[in-house]
Amino acid sequence: MSRVLTLRDSLREAMSEEMRRDPDVFLMGEEVAEYNGAYKVSKGMLDEFGPERVIDTPITELGFAGVGVGAAMNGLRPIIEFMTWNFAVLAFDQIINNAAKTLSQSAGQYRCPIVFRGPSGAAGQLAQQHSQTFESWMANCPGLKVISIVDPADSKGLLKSAIRDNDPVCFMESEMMYGLKGEVPEGEYLVPIGKAVVRKEGTDVTIVSYNKSMELVKEAATKLEAEGISAEVIDLRTIRPLDIDTIVTSVKKTNRLVVVDECWPFAGVSAEVAYEVQKYAFDYLDAPVTRVNAADTSLPYAATLVEEYMPNAAKIIKAVKEVSYAGV
Amino acid sequence: MAVTTKPKKKTAKKAKASSYSKETYLSWFEVMYRIRRFEERTLMAYGQQKIRGFCHVYIGQEAIAAGMVSALTSEDKVVTAYRQHGIALSRGLDSKSCMAELFGKATGCVKGKGGSMHFFSKEHNYFGGNGIVGAQIPIGTGIAFAEKYRKTSNLAVTMFGDGAARQGALYESFNMAETWDLPVLYICENNGYAMGTSVERTSSVTDIYKMGQPFNMPSEQVDGMSPEAVHEAMTRAAEYIRSGQGPYFLEIKTYRYKGHSVSDPAKYRTKEELQHYKNLDPVKAIEAKILADKIASETEVKAIKDAIKQELDEAVKFAEESPQPDPSELYTDNYTQEDYPFITD
Ligand SMILES: Cc1ncc(C[n+]2csc(CCOP(=O)(O)OP(=O)(O)O)c2C)c(N)n1
Ligand SMILES: [Mg+2]
Numbered sequence: 001m002s003r004v005l006t007l008r009d010s011l012r013e014a015m016s017e018e019m020r021r022d023p024d025v026f027l028m029g030e031e032v033a034e035y036n037g038a039y040k041v042s043k044g045m046l047d048e049f050g051p052e053r054v055i056d057t058p059i060t061e062l063g064f065a066g067v068g069v070g071a072a073m074n075g076l077r078p079i080i081e082f083m084t085w086n087f088a089v090l091a092f093d094q095i096i097n098n099a100a101k102t103l104s105q106s107a108g109q110y111r112c113p114i115v116f117r118g119p120s121g122a123a124g125q126l127a128q129q130h131s132q133t134f135e136s137w138m139a140n141c142p143g144l145k146v147i148s149i150v151d152p153a154d155s156k157g158l159l160k161s162a163i164r165d166n167d168p169v170c171f172m173e174s175e176m177m178y179g180l181k182g183e184v185p186e187g188e189y190l191v192p193i194g195k196a197v198v199r200k201e202g203t204d205v206t207i208v209s210y211n212k213s214m215e216l217v218k219e220a221a222t223k224l225e226a227e228g229i230s231a232e233v234i235d236l237r238t239i240r241p242l243d244i245d246t247i248v249t250s251v252k253k254t255n256r257l258v259v260v261d262e263c264w265p266f267a268g269v270s271a272e273v274a275y276e277v278q279k280y281a282f283d284y285l286d287a288p289v290t291r292v293n294a295a296d297t298s299l300p301y302a303a304t305l306v307e308e309y310m311p312n313a314a315k316i317i318k319a320v321k322e323v324s325y326a327g328v
Numbered sequence: 329m330a331v332t333t334k335p336k337k338k339t340a341k342k343a344k345a346s347s348y349s350k351e352t353y354l355s356w357f358e359v360m361y362r363i364r365r366f367e368e369r370t371l372m373a374y375g376q377q378k379i380r381g382f383c384h385v386y387i388g389q390e391a392i393a394a395g396m397v398s399a400l401t402s403e404d405k406v407v408t409a410y411r412q413h414g415i416a417l418s419r420g421l422d423s424k425s426c427m428a429e430l431f432g433k434a435t436g437c438v439k440g441k442g443g444s445m446h447f448f449s450k451e452h453n454y455f456g457g458n459g460i461v462g463a464q465i466p467i468g469t470g471i472a473f474a475e476k477y478r479k480t481s482n483l484a485v486t487m488f489g490d491g492a493a494r495q496g497a498l499y500e501s502f503n504m505a506e507t508w509d510l511p512v513l514y515i516c517e518n519n520g521y522a523m524g525t526s527v528e529r530t531s532s533v534t535d536i537y538k539m540g541q542p543f544n545m546p547s548e549q550v551d552g553m554s555p556e557a558v559h560e561a562m563t564r565a566a567e568y569i570r571s572g573q574g575p576y577f578l579e580i581k582t583y584r585y586k587g588h589s590v591s592d593p594a595k596y597r598t599k600e601e602l603q604h605y606k607n608l609d610p611v612k613a614i615e616a617k618i619l620a621d622k623i624a625s626e627t628e629v630k631a632i633k634d635a636i637k638q639e640l641d642e643a644v645k646f647a648e649e650s651p652q653p654d655p656s657e658l659y660t661d662n663y664t665q666e667d668y669p670f671i672t673d
Contacts, residue, residue: 035524035596058494058530059461059522087460090495125381125432127443129459265671296671297662300653301381301443302432308655 001186002153008041008178010152011117014159015042015079017188019049022077025163026053028064029081029118038083039119039178065091065116069098072114077163082118085134085172091116099168100143113166117159120148121211121262122299123175125306131299135210136263138170139240139272145193146239148172148211152182154237157191165193174212196243198250202232205320206250208273209260210236213311217260220316229324239269244276251277255286256323260311265293287323292316348556352398353614353623354632356555359397360390360611362636363414366423369640370413370430370444374590378648379430382459383444386414388585391610392517393418395558399566400485405453405475407468408487410445411517411584412457415487420452423643433650440653441661461522462488462495465514469501472512472575483511483569491522493536502575506543509574513565514540516577517552519584524596537579545577552582553610583608 005013019025027042027049033056036043046054057064061082068078082088088095095116102112122131139146145167149155155173162169174180199214200221209217214235221231232250236243251257257277261270270291277289295309321327367385374383386393393414396406408415416426421437429436430444437447448456455471458464468486475482492498493516505512516536520527527534540547546568551557558580565576583605587594594602618624659670 031524034529038523056525056529058525059491060494060496062496063494090460125443127381127441127446127459129445130382290673293671295658297658300441300658301429301446302434302440302653302657303380304432304652304655305441305658308658 002183003186004181005152005184006178007150007152007155007173007180007182008039010156010182010184011041011159011173012043012045013184014156014163016045016048018160018163019045019053024075025077025079026055027079027081028055028057028068030057030059030083032056032081037081039175041178042081061087061090062094065094066098068114068116069094069102069112072099072112072168073102073110077113079115079117079163082116084130084175085118085120086130086132088116088118088134095138095144095168095170096141100141103167104143111166112168114168115159115162115171116168117171118173119175119178120172121174122294122306122310125301125303127301128298133262133264133294134170135172135239136268136272139269140267143168144240145169146172147193147237148239149235149237150174150177150180150212150214151235152180153184154191154197154235156184157189158193158237161190161193164190169193172211177212177215180215191237194238194241194243196234196236196238196246198232198246199235200231200233202230202254204230204254205256205258205324206232206234206247206254207258207260207316207320208234208236208247210239210269211262213260213262216311216313216316220313220320223313223317224320229320229326231320236269242272242276244280247273247277248280251281252284255284257285257289258316258319258323259289259291260316261291262294262311265291265296268293287325290319290323292319350623353618354628356394356398357614357618357629358632358636359394359418360555360614361633362423362639363390363393363417364611365636365640366417366426366643367413369427369644371586371590373430373644379444380432381443382410383430383590384411384588385586385590386411388605388610389517389519389552389582390414391555391614392515392552392558392580392582394555396485396562398555399559399562401482403453403480403482404566405455405471405482405484406487407455407464407471407484408457409461409464409489409492410457410459411489412445412447416447416449416454416457419449419454421447421449421454423639424646427640427643427647428650431647431650432652433647434653434657435646435650439657441657462492462497464488465492465495465497466501468514469505469510469512472505472510473508475511476509481570483513483566485513485515487515487517489522490516490518490520490527490536491525491530493539494530498539502540502543502545502577505575506545509572511569512575513562513569514575514577516579517582518579519582521584521588521597523588523592526596535579537577540577545575547577547579550578550580552580553608553613555610555614
């Protein structure tokens with residue numbers, strides 16, 4: 001049995017179920033309690049769990065991320081919500097220098113089972129400081145796991161896995177997709193961290209993506225299908241560890257790869273995927289791996305510039321035709 | 329209302345009895361009226377989807393901008409947060425370029441690249457609206473550092489909200505500024521809320537001016553609904569800072585009549601509370617005072633209002649008719665290097 005839920009509802013179900021299951025889990029962040037979450041993800045959770053477990057913080061990202069790390073080292077399982085990942089930049093010291101390093105520094109004596117979550121990526125005309133994509137930043141750091149997903153059902157299963165995981169997990173959502181609807185199974189289920197999923201099977205080209213770009217990829221794949229190009233579509237779901245097997249298996253079948261990645265191109269997720277594929281499927285490639293990224297610039301406010309900056313279905317179709325030598 | 333803590337070297341003077349010229353009153357009124365009407369047009373244009381993204385208006389806080397205009401010089405530097413249209417206008421940015429910026433047009437004060445949160449104007453010594461809460465506090469401190477370094481007599485006004493006062497950057501900045509006697513005027517615009525969170529819910533010390541005390545920084549609480557009070561406190565602070573004695577901190581108590589941003593219905597406060605502050609409306613109050621005390625005639629006040637209405641009609645028209653930035657502008661202003669090799673595939 002399943003029902004249709006929005007991404008925001010499925011994330012809330014994941015947190016609430018885990019908080020019912022384990023009294024050590026708590027939620028902390030700006031506006032998560034009385035305001036019901038800046039994007040209403042935690043709506044109603046204060047009422048159910050009370051102010052000891054759903055905690056409004058001052059605007060002190062470094063401070064409350066650090067409080068989370070300390071609590072995690074001392075046996076709790078914090079969920080730290082950042083209003084967006086842009087503000088998590090203030091907390092990078094705690095995420096990178098502490099959460100990611102605790103196990104190594106203490107030679108395994110202290111774990112840091114913590115989830116840092118919030119939306120990543122551009123969300124319309126929000127200008128330079130509020131539009132950044134953090135998957136490649138966080139995935140660069142050993143010690144962290146990174147999940148980036150908007151599919152409601154998988155988001156729920158992955159967030160539950162993240163909360164139960166004994167390592168620090170960065171969980172990336174999307175401001176623009178909190179209202180995205182999908183079938184979500186009833187009852188208890190987990191989705192494993194580190195496993196990509198084939199969303200659509202195809203024969204001519206593999207398109208790999210994650211987070212809200214998946215919606216663009218689906219749109220592009222449908223249009224390509226109508227033009228006789230059959231795309232296999234992979235949703236990475238987890239960025240670190242990267243499920244390279246699923247990608248390589250697909251590329252061995254289609255012989256062509258386009259990576260759609262809202263991160264900036266330089267050392268972005270697309271760069272890592274391309275490296276792995278040239279290493280493990282070199283002989284199977286019929287065209288160079290191609291990618292569609294956000295532009296190699298800051299994102300300004302004006303509509304024309306946002307349009308130029310962002311990946312879109314047309315850019316994906318163009319890239320697919322390029323690797324297919326199909327003439328653009 | 330001024331509460332002065334013990335300054336490190338010298339006690340700040342108490343406010344003098346206020347008596348200001350007709351010009352001063354009218355200029356305060358003009359600044360405040362312009363901001364109020366500009367923001368109303370902003371909200372209207374937002375409703376028509378001509379302005380997008382995050383948009384935070386200054387309605388209710390106008391007296392702070394007005395008092396600042398008369399207390400400072402145009403050489404003084406100003407940096408603030410994203411709730412910045414009013415401050416930018418008061419520093420002299422013209423309403424056309426500000427409205428065009430909100431519309432995302434190439435004629436905007438930052439060519440349509442910044443939008444509501446990020447106006448800048450080097451010409452007006454305006455160091456911009458910052459979208460990261462509290463980030464401008466150390467930046468303003470650095471602007472002051474440069475003024476001292478170059479031995480000017482300018483000060484750096486560093487403005488932030490009550491919510492921003494929780495960021496660690498504030499404490500780090502206060503300590504450096506006081507230790508190094510930097511010419512910085514810190515202004516906390518305490519409007520009672522950071523998004524949906526009241527000061528009481530996130531602070532063990534609700535009188536924010538007291539946060540200057542551990543650093544031996546002279547600190548006062550000021551009535552932000554009165555341009556006179558703001559002017560006097562800032563004048564006192566500026567005098568102190570310009571004499572080389574280091575930073576000064578003003579907590580200016582104010583209120584925002586609208587939600588945090590256009591998308592906030594502000595359910596976290598009561599109608600009674602909002603009404604209480606609306607009764608103190610600084611724009612209405614100064615107009616009433618000007619007329620009641622016969623500082624200027626009704627005709628003179630009306631002339632100012634009419635001129636501003638016309639100015640804003642023109643600003644909106646200008647914004648509407650201006651072109652959008654060319655897509656190629658995406659690749660300008662990322663580096664000063666003209667031929668920077670961007671990754672484009
Ligand atoms: C570092 C950071 N954290 C969170 C946010 C989201 N945010 C934007 S405004 C705001 C409230 C700030 O309140 P305050 O400083 O009182 O300023 P006001 O809006 O009242 O002018 C928050 C939490 C942000 N922009 N930057
Ligand atoms: Mg505030």
